[in-house]
Amino acid sequence: MKLNYNKPAKDWNEALPIGGGRLGAMIFGGVEKERFQLNEDTLWSGSPQDRNRPQALELLPEVRRLLAEEEYLAADELSKKMLGPYAQSYMPFGDLYLQFEHGDYTEAYERTLDLEQGISRVDYTIGGVHYTREAFASYPGRVLALHLAADEPGMLSLSIKLDSPLRHRIGVEGGQLILRGIAPENADPNYMSKKRPLSYGDWDNTDAMSFEGRVGVQTEGGHTEFAAGAIHIKEATAVTLYFSAATSYNGFAKLPGREGKDYSAAAVQDLRLALEDTYEALRIAHMDDYRALFNRVQLNLGQRVAPEELTTDQWIKQYGAEDRGLVALLFQYGRYLMISGSRPGTQPSNLQGIWNQETRAPWSSNWTLNINTQMNYWPAESGNLAECHEPLFTLIEELAQTGRKTAETHYGAKGWTAHHNTDIWRQSSPAGGEGHGEAVWALWPLAGAWLCHHLWEHYEFGLDKDFLRDRAYPVMKEAALFCLDWLIDDGNGVLVTMPSTSPEHKFRSNGNLVGVSKASTMDMVLIWDLFSNCIDASVLLGTDVLFTQKLIAARSALFPLQIGKYGQLQEWSSDFEDEDVHHRHVSHLFGVYPGVQLTERTNPLLFQAAKQSLERRGDGGTGWSLGWKISLWARFREGNRALQLLANLLQLVEEGSAHGGVYPNLFDAHPPFQIDGNFAATSGIIEMLLQSHQGYLELLPALPDAWPVGEFKGLRARGGLEVSLKWAQGAPVQMGIHSHKGGLCRISNTNLSSVTTTGGLAVEYRIMDGIAEFDTAAEQGYVLDFG
Numbered sequence: 001m002k003l004n005y006n007k008p009a010k011d012w013n014e015a016l017p018i019g020g021g022r023l024g025a026m027i028f029g030g031v032e033k034e035r036f037q038l039n040e041d042t043l044w045s046g047s048p049q050d051r052n053r054p055q056a057l058e059l060l061p062e063v064r065r066l067l068a069e070e071e072y073l074a075a076d077e078l079s080k081k082m083l084g085p086y087a088q089s090y091m092p093f094g095d096l097y098l099q100f101e102h103g104d105y106t107e108a109y110e111r112t113l114d115l116e117q118g119i120s121r122v123d124y125t126i127g128g129v130h131y132t133r134e135a136f137a138s139y140p141g142r143v144l145a146l147h148l149a150a151d152e153p154g155m156l157s158l159s160i161k162l163d164s165p166l167r168h169r170i171g172v173e174g175g176q177l178i179l180r181g182i183a184p185e186n187a188d189p190n191y192m193s194k195k196r197p198l199s200y201g202d203w204d205n206t207d208a209m210s211f212e213g214r215v216g217v218q219t220e221g222g223h224t225e226f227a228a229g230a231i232h233i234k235e236a237t238a239v240t241l242y243f244s245a246a247t248s249y250n251g252f253a254k255l256p257g258r259e260g261k262d263y264s265a266a267a268v269q270d271l272r273l274a275l276e277d278t279y280e281a282l283r284i285a286h287m288d289d290y291r292a293l294f295n296r297v298q299l300n301l302g303q304r305v306a307p308e309e310l311t312t313d314q315w316i317k318q319y320g321a322e323d324r325g326l327v328a329l330l331f332q333y334g335r336y337l338m339i340s341g342s343r344p345g346t347q348p349s350n351l352q353g354i355w356n357q358e359t360r361a362p363w364s365s366n367w368t369l370n371i372n373t374q375m376n377y378w379p380a381e382s383g384n385l386a387e388c389h390e391p392l393f394t395l396i397e398e399l400a401q402t403g404r405k406t407a408e409t410h411y412g413a414k415g416w417t418a419h420h421n422t423d424i425w426r427q428s429s430p431a432g433g434e435g436h437g438e439a440v441w442a443l444w445p446l447a448g449a450w451l452c453h454h455l456w457e458h459y460e461f462g463l464d465k466d467f468l469r470d471r472a473y474p475v476m477k478e479a480a481l482f483c484l485d486w487l488i489d490d491g492n493g494v495l496v497t498m499p500s501t502s503p504e505h506k507f508r509s510n511g512n513l514v515g516v517s518k519a520s521t522m523d524m525v526l527i528w529d530l531f532s533n534c535i536d537a538s539v540l541l542g543t544d545v546l547f548t549q550k551l552i553a554a555r556s557a558l559f560p561l562q563i564g565k566y567g568q569l570q571e572w573s574s575d576f577e578d579e580d581v582h583h584r585h586v587s588h589l590f591g592v593y594p595g596v597q598l599t600e601r602t603n604p605l606l607f608q609a610a611k612q613s614l615e616r617r618g619d620g621g622t623g624w625s626l627g628w629k630i631s632l633w634a635r636f637r638e639g640n641r642a643l644q645l646l647a648n649l650l651q652l653v654e655e656g657s658a659h660g661g662v663y664p665n666l667f668d669a670h671p672p673f674q675i676d677g678n679f680a681a682t683s684g685i686i687e688m689l690l691q692s693h694q695g696y697l698e699l700l701p702a703l704p705d706a707w708p709v710g711e712f713k714g715l716r717a718r719g720g721l722e723v724s725l726k727w728a729q730g731a732p733v734q735m736g737i738h739s740h741k742g743g744l745c746r747i748s749n750t751n752l753s754s755v756t757t758t759g760g761l762a763v764e765y766r767i768m769d770g771i772a773e774f775d776t777a778a779e780q781g782y783v784l785d786f787g
Contacts, residue, residue: 001332003113003312003666005029011655012037013663013673014313016113016120017355020137020286021343023144023245024354025096027135029111029122032104034133036096036144037357040211041347042249044424045187045198046088047207047256051429052409056082060411063516064488064498072514079439079499079516082410083432087423089187090350090365092357093213093245094164094179098148101157102126115329115336118290119283129155138286139343142270144243145286147279154221154235161230162213165359167200170229176214176271177231180264182257183209183247190360192433198359206257212267213245216275240279244270252398252426293339296384297714299328299685301707313652313664321647324707327685330650333666334379334682337675338388342376347424348391349376353675362672367395369447370420370503371585375624375676377454378594378631378683381461382690384716389458393471395426396451400475403428403448407482411445415481418447420503440515441504445486446497448479449526453594456533463720463741465540473537477544480534483527484554490518495557496573497523505583507576519559519573521588529595531555561591561606568616569598569609582618584625586632589613593631596693611636619648623660623668627680634687639702642688649681690725692717696746696771699725699732719743735784739776746773753787 008029009015015026015037026037059082066075106124113120122133130151137144150156160177162170168181185208188197201208215231217224222236233239246267248260274282304325306315312329321327341353351372356365367373373392380389403416406428411417420441421431432442455472458464487495496519503522506513531551538544562570571578571588591597592610600607614632619641621629626649633642651661653669660677661669668677689712691698697717713724713736720741726733736758737745752772755763758781765774776782 001115001329003115003329003333005111005311005313005664006109008111009665012357013667014665016111016665017337017340017353018113018118018120018135018137018144019340019354020139020142020144021341021346022139022142022354023137023243024341025135025137025144026355026357027111027120027122031106031109031124032100032102034098034100034122036135036146036243038093038096038144038213038243038245039354039356040093040245040247041354042247042424043091043093043183043209043211044088044249045091045184045208046423046425047185048253048425050405051084051427052406053082053084053429053434054409056410057412067498067516067518072509072517073512075499076439076514076516079443080432080435080437082430083435083437083439083442084427084429085431086189086192086433086437087364087366087421087427087431088425089189089359089423090352090356090361091183091187091359092165093211094162094166094168094181096215096243097161097163099159099161102131102155115332116291116294117287118294118336118340119287131156136283136286137340138282138289140285140289141274141277141282142244143274143282145274145279145282146241146243147238148240149238153237156222156236156239157234158239159230159232160215160217160241162215167203172226172228172231175226176216179213181211182206183211187360187364189364190362192436201257207255209247209249209256210260210263211245211247212264213243214267214271216242216271218275218279242271242274244274246270249424252402252424290339293385293387294332294335297335297712299331299710299712301325301328301710312666316650316662316664316666317652320650321643322706326650327646330666331682331685334678335383335385337678338380338383338385341675342388342391344387344390346391348373348395349675351674351676362670362674364423367422368420369418369422369451370441370444371587371628372624372674372676374450374454374594375628376679379679379686381457382686382716383682384714384722386458386462386716389454392451392454393458395422396455397471397475398426399428399451400448400478402426404478411486413482413485415478415483415485416448417445417482417486418451420444420447438515439499440501440506443499443516444501444503446483446523446526449483449530450590452476452479452530452533456537459537460718461716461720468537469541473534473541476530476534476537477547480530480551483530484550487527487554487558490559493557494559495554496559497527502571502585503587504585505571505587506579507572508579509576513579517572517574517576521561521569521571522590524558524561525588525591525595525597528555528558528597529590532597563605563609566612566616567609568613569606571613581616582620584621586614586617586625586628589632593628593635593687599694601694619645621660622670623649623662623677624670624674624680626660627668627677627684630681630684631687634684634702635691637702639688639704642684642702643704643706646681646684649677686715690715690717690723692719692721696748697721697723698748699735700727700730703727703730705730719745721745732786734786737776737782737784739778739780739782742776742778742780744773745776745782746771747784749786751786752784754785756783757781758783
């Protein structure tokens, strides 16, 4: 399973990504001049600061008064004064350049990214000599490794250089090429115009991050020379390069320029250990580590239609989602990106994963918490990569610490809160440029409620009660405490949020476009979700009885969801007209997916109204928006419609396009690149094939007509279950279940003909109300036949 191309990348969106969780690189595959664009996941601008605004609490009563009197425009304008500064930016580390002495004309050329090995390769022939390059970023080895070889002795001659768009110095020490630099003390977003958008401190006196990268070389044959700022290798047969990198980041609350870690020692140590090992040993360790995750899940939707020799960009352009092989590749590519960019001990994937070449990246390449960061982790549990979810949990725990002060300072509330953006310093105040931005996206204090959904889902899929008790529930409870204080009585015994926004989407009122009102549907469904999960958690843990009763009472008093004049689920508490009926955000549909509040069984009228809302939004949108709609249509059991959204996503984005799709390297295009659409595509395909959010397994709930035969292995379902399934003629044929924790297994399929253990022992099952169920034992496998 590979991405393959017959020429080097002409730009960044054609380069191929590799990653070891912490270190990432984009490989261009140039023949005469090769470029590895480098990233390290803790290299950010800025430093920890108090970004809260005490005046926000002073303004809150007046904003609420204006809203109560339906003075929406005035409330919107006044709300801007409640906004804090913008978050800081994820920075590019630099570039590793290889300049070869064999020219640029090849007799044959291929570059690939092997998803089954986590390795990128470049192969070409010049003058009858075959050259190969093989590169990977090793999570266990903590380095980027590159092996170059020629099939004739002495044919490799090249120069190696490092560079960075940040302030830096280059040197050679002890046979290693070294780059040292500092990050800006402040980086303004690319949508803000300032004379000095990047501001630096003094080299030896800065609060900001310092960093170091090192290149070490091993050669077979030839000789090596070290000059100022470069390594020159002459007439070698094989060359192995290792790149290590580290920053002074020492935690979200410590000044990296004054309280930072010894980044140079870390870079030295990682490179030393790599050089003491062999390339083959590092390669095997990398593949063992990578495959242990990647090989858990297999998906076969049918044979590839396109010729094998067709390049990936042309495969997308000529076939798209009509080729089931390309759909399977897109599915596994999302899992590859998660394994490569999010591992225990690393930062979670931001808007661009770990891959960014811009000093002022789109939207600062930060963590956008009103959909995008959460979307990055939708396939973590169901796609059998629960370990890769871990960095997000750490971010949530750290954000809860900074968010306590924001809750108190901005809103006079207990618990913790966060808004639509955060950075490595865990900014929790509303990131809006202190009034430069707009309240419709910045004044949204319910990121904590949404993030806590991930803590609960991790428990539901794995049933790890220690995790629930020790890590998840304490954070969830504090988020719920904030929500209890944030809700106010509207005078009729109904609890509302005020001010309230539906992220990034305005409504029309008295000829004006405004974003601030009260009790948006997004607020209500998020709070319902958080309260419900806290209630369930407290019952499981046998704790907080009085608090649970308070949550139950508050949940029952929440402003009820409404159906509007078009038969749609209202996005706001009043039936306002949309700013844009085709808007990319569908925040009010959270209760359908990824939430569980709205299902056909529990809320048929609201479920149908939500479907009407999605119908009105249409099938267009940015890449990530298309990805969200795939899962929504899957929850509505509309497989053909979900496939149409996949088809819209699997369209090649040409340069200058304003529509979502994918780039030649399969990166999701907002446009520009955002990685969330890749993860949403993977999770959407899973939702089409397997759902478990209603307390039972739903097999092939949104199978499109175009996928009548197929098989998957290793997907996860709630309840500690690992599931495999074969189907034919659109119906299940045989199913495998591994129950990790034991307990009752329920399946919404009455066509079940037998259940046996993997050892062949018959298992009794019963069917009630269309649900088949049987008891399972911990760490026991089962085979189910249908007929």
